[in-house]
Amino acid sequence: MASTKHRATTSGTVRFVLDGEVVTVSDVEPTRTVLNFLREDLSRTGTKEGCAEGDCGACTVVVGELAGDDVRFRAINSCIQFVPTLDGKELITVESLKGINGALHPVQRAMVDCHGSQCGFCTPGFVMSLFALYKSAQKPSRRDINDALAGNLCRCTGYRPIVDAAQKMYEYGSDAAKPHEHWMNCSFSSMGDRQRSTSEREMIERLQSIQRRDTLMLSQGTKTYFAPSRAADLAVLREAHPDARILAGGTDVGLWVTKQHKDLNTVIYVGNVAELTRVEVTDRHIEIGAAVSLTDAFAVLVKHYPELDEVFRRFASPPIRNAGTLGGNIANGSPIGDSMPVLIAVGTSLTLRKGKRTRELPLDEFYVAYQKTALEPGEFVESIRVPLPLLGGQVRSYKIAKRFDQDISAVCGGYRIVLEDGVVRDVRIAYGGVAATPKRALRCERALLDHPWTQDSVDAAMTELDKDYSPLTDMRASAAYRRLVTRNLFYKFFLETSGKQTQTRVFEYA
Ligand SMILES: Cc1cc2nc3c(=O)[nH]c(=O)nc-3n(C[C@H](O)[C@H](O)[C@H](O)COP(=O)(O)OP(=O)(O)OC[C@H]3O[C@@H](n4cnc5c(N)ncnc54)[C@H](O)[C@@H]3O)c2cc1C
Ligand code: FES
Ligand code: FES
Incomplete structure (x- = not known):
């Protein structure tokens, strides 16, 4: 039975094993x-x-x-x-x-x-x-x-x-x-x-x-840290502390502390919540708990979508993927996150929870403005629902960055198309790095739907693709470069999925 109060908290002691011995740390700053x-x-x-x-x-x-x-x-x-995340x-x-x-x-x-x-x-x-x-x-x-x-x-x-x-x-x-x-x-x-x-x-x-069934609570000065172990407890804590910072893998949040010297007063760690660390595959979709590590989430996604192996291998590095979570990548709301374009392209939705109430929201409706999401105060991402591949569907994602490994994208594209007798019956395209949020190329999609998957249709859709985005210039790439790459990646997708890989055509800077 779900309760409106969260279970008893254990105050103050982090326990972990070091050199074979259980170490207890009772007086540690939560973000040390x-x-x-x-x-x-x-x-x-x-x-x-x-x-x-x-x-x-x-x-x-x-x-x-x-x-x-x-x-x-x-x-x-x-x-x-952070030290308290070592607990258990x-x-x-x-x-x-x-x-x-x-x-x-x-x-x-x-x-x-x-x-x-x-x-x-x-x-x-x-x-x-x-x-x-x-x-x-x-x-x-x-x-x-x-x-x-x-x-x-x-x-x-x-x-x-x-x-x-x-x-x-x-x-x-x-x-x-x-x-x-x-x-x-x-x-x-x-x-x-x-x-x-x-x-x-x-x-x-x-x-x-040293495993817990209750909530770990630490408090030092103005700083408080909660680590619940059940989703119901997390929901109660989240509603009670809508201004708290949710901490998952800390690969974004950690930098706010080490580089921006931000004080995080109340932190709710989700990495111990049993329901959020599960992966379930049904006959329709892959349900990934928001606190599942990127390593584990990508493993199950690549199993079902082998074409995504390279883009996920190029996501940061193994230590970042081991700590970082898929929920954190999505909730962070960065316009250049690598998982979002292809997840949007395959029709992913999120389960958002506030108290006992849950709602499902398509991922492409989750981003409302630059680094702003549709999360309400007191709400959190509970899980990510990724549809299984469509029969006859073709999926790709391409990342453009200056290095192969450990680099942030200048542009990242995600694509899915379903063809019937050479005619486009379903198409979804999304890009990161070319708008304030990860965003679908709706005009381009409309131009392709129910048209033959041919050079002529792609040329016409390319004009619409240009209108879908107004990229910016920043330290990673110029607006002109981003526009060009957006086109070229779309064209690459066309070549790879229409059996025309040998054909080359390079678009030039506008
Ligand atoms: C060296 C380095 C390389 C990187 N390379 C890449 C890269 O190649 N591609 C890329 O896309 N990203 C990259 N990142 C960014 C980062 O690793 C990812 O965004 C990661 O997925 C964040 O997940 P996390 O669990 O660490 O999130 P955290 O840092 O814990 O949290 C991130 C944000 O999400 C919120 N949040 C977390 N979980 C939830 C939840 N369940 N509900 C609501 N809000 C939540 C947090 O409050 C915070 O605002 C890199 C980071 C580093 C440090
Ligand atoms: S000091 Fe930690 S990765 Fe550089
Ligand atoms: S091993 Fe340290 S710089 Fe090469």
């Missing part, structure tokens, strides 16, 4: 970053600060979380993660890897042997990203290795010795293991299919012992 906490409070200075905005990877640590009866290990950026998890830092008598972990040994340790600033972050890879893949391909390192920047030497280390790390035994280091005994996070060692069982039990 894990990086500052490690370096200044625990004197664990192996984790470095480079950019303090999730870009360079010097601060990478690994977080272990219960996933069913297993523990899942993922790299995150400690510079933009395991934190692994570069210091944790050292074994008995200082013996190196296989990842560290491979880095030494391959001359991958190039500078003291970046190496701990590289080691932790490789450690996360070591834990999640047995035989990673070169592409997997490149992806795993996409969030670690090296400006001095290059990546070859580090990639060599990634390939070699599996050759070393784990004789350096300490009794509590359950993660040293295997190179796989999935323990389900083999015998668990005593230390692994103990770690799972330890993590189980």
